[in-house]
Amino acid sequence: MTPVQPPEHPAPAGSARWEASGDRAVAVDANAGIISTGPGATIYTAPAVQLPPAQSVAEPRGQRNHNLPRPPSALFVGRDADVVRLGTALAEENEPVTRILVGLGGVGKTSLTLQYAHRYRERYTTVWWITADNPDAITAGLASLTSRLLPDLATPATTNALAEWAISWFQTHPGWLVVFDNADDPSHLAPVISQLDTGRHLITSRRTAGWHHLASPLRLDVLSPADAAELLMRTAGRTATGNAADAATVAELAAELGHLPLALEQAGAYVHNHAIDFAAYLERVRRYPARMFATAYAGSTDRRTIARVWRVTLSTIADRDPLAVEILRTLAWFAPDHMPLDLITSIDDDLLAVDDALALLAGYSMITLAPPHLRVHRLVQAVARTADPADPLRTEEAILMARDRAARFLLDSLPREGTEGESGAASIAVPQWPGWRNLRPHIEAFMELMPQDQDTAEVAVVLHETSRFLLDQGHVPQAARYSERALAARERVLGDDSPETLSTRNQLGNIYRAAGDLGRAIPLYERTVAARERVLGADHPDTLSTRNYLANAYRDSGRVDRSIPLYERTLADRERVLGRDHPETLISRNNLASGYRDAGDLRRSIPLFETTRTEAERALGQDHPRTLLFRNNLATAYEAAGDLARALPLYERTLADRESLLGDTHPDTLTTRNNLAGALQDTGSLPRALELYERTLADSERVLGHEHPRTLLVRSNLADALAQAGDRGAARALWEAVVTDSERLLGTDHPDTLLVRGNLAGVLEETGDPGRAAALWESVVADSERVLGTDHPDTLLARCNLARAEGSVGLSQRALADCVRVLGDDHPRTLTARRELALALDAAGDLPQALAMCERAAEDSARALGADHPRTRSARATLARLRRTLIVRVPPLDGSASRRVILNNATPDRP
Known part of the structure; x- marks a missing residue:
């Protein structure tokens, strides 16, 4: 050789x-x-190659020895506190010190570390930066230090030899900082770090797990909303204009990008380079997410993009566990925060495999585990559910499969088991509310992302059931949107006459009725009744249920001629089909009694309420929730009859039983406490009434929320009690707030809104603002006639109040005539209208006619309501005042001055 x-x-x-x-x-x-x-x-x-002993080679003199890859960023925003936190963590006196900075790719770990290294370079003899994503890179990074210190001798040596020499040099020269950037595997660093014990190690990694044997990781989160907006503006080269709309758009875009620094810089640079505004970028990123997430801005030295950063991570995860990627694609369809772990565990029968997959995702910062919840960054979700032909992990087919899987998970996670509430309509049981509240954000997120024309039968079930919960919570507009969407899906997928479609149509009628939109509720109920009779039969329980709801809507509209016969027919059919003691039969009997009560027919209402209460106690038990419901409603009938001697004890007993059975803050308990406060108010027991109203309001705000319709009504009732107690200023302020909230939450045309507007008009009249009161009454009358109809009882009441406010005899006469025509002579509102006409006649100076009218009002009230009814007592008090003020002039016989004489020539009071 x-x-x-x-x-x-x-x-x-x-x-x-x-x-x-x-x-x-x-x-x-x-x-x-x-x-x-x-x-x-x-x-x-x-x-x-013979390298000199490491201890004999000193660090460079003068300028500090470092190889930091780039200068500190001029766009460093919102991280000063994190720099200080990092410096404190690295400042311990003992050596070695290892600190690990972890976080999602793009959150700014490298930028923060680079900023720290530049800012505190003087603390260290050497600052050496090593890319640490694989073992070869770590070796090469160490070897580069030797090449820096021994430029002439290092060239012929092997990389391993150079790296070993660098380790020896670090061991003999304390006071250094070595940065291991983007480390992927703790096992790659452990052999190196174990030999470097005379300085500081700072590691950055997307992985959060596996570092415990080296140090506890420091987690870097996204920017605050304010800092994110500032970074976005500065990157785009824009300055704040002071325009609220511009600021709102910037904040919206920053939130859409999840306050992630890399995404913010990417967006700002795009805005700058393409000379567009932030709203245009927001529209583009929503319309073309795959392309926008993959676009690096021109001129940047950092070619990373959101898609590129996470594609590498996802590929690594997929190689280790394909189930983890399936989970991430599914999680992309839910809300990013407070995601129940139970929502995803059914993805695989092997719970241990699911645990491992979740741990792997958390280990790479793709999710954050905080049992019993998890969190996913919204941009991770956006990328995971955006198809990209260039990415085999994000094919259209895989993403659609994940979307369908997410729908099934939502359906399987729905809290079940409905119960019957105050109205008799199927509602969500109160113990189920926490589960619904946890799930609601994820349902809303899914429905925002799911195209409506692609809703499946499973999605329709989720929409339908969620609309029931939303209606219970008083979120009527959203309940309507979900129910309308569920109906459209079921009509398209299942057909117009499927039982599920009819169920949703019935539910939508309930929502329209709750919204006060009887113009849509009644035709929808009528259509559903006809369809159920045709499809299910006239005697089917569902058919009878819808007929009962239709009767309720007729009653709400003031159409007694339709509601009472329909209640009577439904009750007869339920007794025949279901039996006298069936819960639905009892509900029908209760509703018929309520119809009689609202029609002013207390002679039939009270006995029927009493029968319903008795039969419920026998069939269901003394403490059954429905028994307590019927007992509460019987008390309302006693109160309507002015029989407070029976109403008050019954309210007290029902309240105690509901508190014992359901709890102090159950919605039904709050209803009875409110009613008891009203009855006490009628007796003049204002201190206790006010205390009960205030307690009920506090509990309603806590349990139901500040914006629930029931909460608004309790606030209105409290205002009424304050006015009666003489604190009209506080009552006026409270009613004005309730009107504002009702108009915002329920709409200007909702019956409850019209009611509180009328209450406000009344207190305005009492507090010396008759002009505004009259104007408000006029608007209430006009809106009531338009929304409820000219003959609705609430419209008639508003016309009576307007006539009184204006002191118009003609208006008062027309209002009384309408009440007699629509409600009858003995209806409570007719009796009030007759008394108001007497007052108008008195104000007009026609005392004889005023007396005659007031006498008639007192007589009719005593006959219809009883001698001790508050309305009867009020009519008598008005009559007594008119008698005292009736003065006639008697011609003197001696030519002296005239004298006034009080005449008592009216008909004596009748018992």
């Missing part, structure tokens, strides 16, 4: 390999010995 001299200029270590050819030939990068093979082998010998 013939020795061959090495080439004149050997390639540096780590460069492209030599090529070999021939049988048993070899190729080497660098060599310090002899390589031999078989016959014909080429033998290359190289002189051994």
